[in-house]
Amino acid sequence: MFPQTGEWAGGEACLPAALKALNGVNQRVDVLPGYYLNLSAYDTRCSPGLGTTILYELLYNKTFGINSSILMLLGPACSPVSTAVGEAAKMWNLIVLSYGSSSPALSNRVRFATFFRTHPPATLHNPTRIKFFQLFNWKRIAILIQTEEVWQSTAEHLEQLARENNIHVAVRQLFDNDPSHAISNLKKDDIRIIVGLFYEEKARKVFCQAYQQNYFGEGYVWWTIGWYADNWFLKVNDIDCTEEQMMKAVEGHFTTEIQMLTDSTQETISNITPQSFVADLNSSLRELFPYKSVESVGGYVEAPLAYDATWALALALNRSLNRTNLEKWSYDNSQMKNIMMEDMENTQFFGVSGFVKFDKQGNRMSKIVVEQLRNGVYHRIARFDAQTGIIEWLRKEEKDGKRCWNYKNTSSMDR
Numbered sequence: 001m002f003p004q005t006g007e008w009a010g011g012e013a014c015l016p017a018a019l020k021a022l023n024g025v026n027q028r029v030d031v032l033p034g035y036y037l038n039l040s041a042y043d044t045r046c047s048p049g050l051g052t053t054i055l056y057e058l059l060y061n062k063t064f065g066i067n068s069s070i071l072m073l074l075g076p077a078c079s080p081v082s083t084a085v086g087e088a089a090k091m092w093n094l095i096v097l098s099y100g101s102s103s104p105a106l107s108n109r110v111r112f113a114t115f116f117r118t119h120p121p122a123t124l125h126n127p128t129r130i131k132f133f134q135l136f137n138w139k140r141i142a143i144l145i146q147t148e149e150v151w152q153s154t155a156e157h158l159e160q161l162a163r164e165n166n167i168h169v170a171v172r173q174l175f176d177n178d179p180s181h182a183i184s185n186l187k188k189d190d191i192r193i194i195v196g197l198f199y200e201e202k203a204r205k206v207f208c209q210a211y212q213q214n215y216f217g218e219g220y221v222w223w224t225i226g227w228y229a230d231n232w233f234l235k236v237n238d239i240d241c242t243e244e245q246m247m248k249a250v251e252g253h254f255t256t257e258i259q260m261l262t263d264s265t266q267e268t269i270s271n272i273t274p275q276s277f278v279a280d281l282n283s284s285l286r287e288l289f290p291y292k293s294v295e296s297v298g299g300y301v302e303a304p305l306a307y308d309a310t311w312a313l314a315l316a317l318n319r320s321l322n323r324t325n326l327e328k329w330s331y332d333n334s335q336m337k338n339i340m341m342e343d344m345e346n347t348q349f350f351g352v353s354g355f356v357k358f359d360k361q362g363n364r365m366s367k368i369v370v371e372q373l374r375n376g377v378y379h380r381i382a383r384f385d386a387q388t389g390i391i392e393w394l395r396k397e398e399k400d401g402k403r404c405w406n407y408k409n410t411s412s413m414d415r
């Protein structure tokens with residue numbers, strides 16, 4: 001399931017990436033020997049209703065020319081579609097492997113018993129936020145949340161981690177469309193460290209309000225999401241602030257985002273390096289989307305996750321060959337589903353998105369990259385691995401952590 005339009009058209013780049021992985025799998029004699037894996041792709045348009053309809057057609061009407069059961073589902077991408085399809089799929093013992101869904105709700109193993117994902121949940125940002133608060137002895141924070149399930153469940157997880165690490169969440173402000181009241185409450189409570197959980201369009205409204213209420217500058221530390229468009233704060237046509245005002249409001253804020261392409265130059269499971277994967281994908285995307293820059297093709301950043309998800313499915317099926325007969329697969333074969341679940345949980349390999357391994361909730365863990373905006377440009381300053389607790393500083397002047405942001409007096413920020 002690869003959305004080509006809708007809220008997030010991630011399938012634009014992720015389908016070509018998945019097909020490249022499939023091609024690699026089918027060329028290997030040591031993976032699924034004697035079998036040829038075929039992928040039938042469908043555009044869900046990021047719609048839960050359409051995704052559920054496609055699932056039903058695949059399972060029953062065979063109108064897609066499929067004369068046998070589908071073994072596994074690659075996708076959906078968008079969280080709302082994964083929520084609908086992922087909850088239904090378990091009724092047919094169907095393994096679902098998403099490459100693009102970030103909703104923390106999908107970690108619920110009761111609702112989504114057969115759901116796996118190579119795209120980590122949004123909650124993965126939280127250990128990194130806590131790590132930095134500890135580094136700078138920031139004991140009192142606030143969370144500003146757009147009323148969307150993905151952000152509210154991320155906020156709940158962040159509050160739980162904060163409590164466990166003696167960090168006080170002094171204010172938790174929710175807003176739907178207009179953040180002005182929430183911002184004035186943060187200012188009234190003299191909050192200095194703010195974690196903002198909202199989509200890009202709302203981020204513009206938040207920082208425009210912060211400017212108008214003079215709630216910005218060196219005494220305030222904003223933490224937001226790193227996967228907005230690079231110049232998101234300059235798209236001022238939907239807010240009543242100028243570009244210059246927005247530049248002032250957003251200056252110095254930090255972002256966290258999941259690292260989806262490894263920095264390694266080592267060959268991956270598919271015997272190619274991550275760099276040659278990118279070069280190959282770019283040339284394909286230039287042909288498919290000649291009027292777009294490759295970076296602006298939907299799902300470009302997540303394409304490595306789709307490539308690795310395809311390899312993960314193939315390797316899991318390959319493992320199951322030793323214990324079952326794929327020809328015997330049918331939707332009422334729960335015993336075989338259990339074998340495939342175990343094989344998914346035991347599948348691990350080095351892919352183009354880094355090391356791939358699924359935890360008991362079907363989630364894959366990754367590193368988190370921390371950036372800071374300075375004079376309108378994002379600078380990568382650190383990378384954090386929540387599993388090892390290791391922080392890598394990516395710029396030497398930050399090594400001692402003291403001169404990171406040349407604030408004259410950090411004590412003003414630990415209030």
Ligand SMILES: CC1(C)CO[C@@H](CC(=O)O)CN1
Pocket residue numbers: 008010077078079080100101102103227302
């Ligand atoms: C980082 C992002 C853009 C988060 O949303 C994901 C889509 C979703 O969760 O619906 C895709 N990747």
